[in-house]
Amino acid sequence: GEDVEQSLFLSVREGDSSVINCTYTDSSSTYLYWYKQEPGAGLQLLTYIFSNMDMKQDQRLTVLLNKKDKHLSLRIADTQTGDSAIYFCAESPRGGYQKVTFGTGTKLQVIP
């Protein structure tokens, strides 16, 4: 079945850039998502990218997609302590959000 993998933990210093990586196996993936989960809260959709795009930028967030390698990354510029959270990568095929597959999440710790 589909699989989405992420490293479990990332620690960065405040002000540095964070890069969270994700790999997926489903070649029919059309939508790729990044969600943020703060303690005791639900998932917040940060951004998503269509598989026909290579890059998407939104303020401090940059998403890069390497479709050939099935590799997705989320870069957070000027990381702040408020960015500390768990970040989930997810993918779904076209028209099939109900078939979305989430990664295990990467816990980002920002050190002041």
Added chain:
Amino acid sequence: DAGVIQSPRHEVTEMGQEVTLRCKPISGHNSLFWYRQTMMRGLELLIYFNNNVPIDDSGMPEDRFSAKMPNASFSTLKIQPSEPRDSAVYFCASSLRRDGTEAFFGQGTRLTVV
């Protein structure tokens, strides 16, 4: 809009009891999803409704689980009888789009079955 509202936020119950989790989606959203999150299995989609109709319930673990959406503004997830292995955080999410590309999550219900 207040976002997706789930209740209760926390539930502790004894094994064998019936548990009902509630969700109010964002007004105007016609797709609703129930998820379960555990350390061991991560996020799992349990069931998906579109226009109040269950479209895909293949993620529902067993017959002890049931979900309803009697109208566009309310859904329930029921577990009867509950078991300790059902302990998890249950999330409800809603989306304007059938393909759910912008799904908004509630804050979740933390269920503990003892």
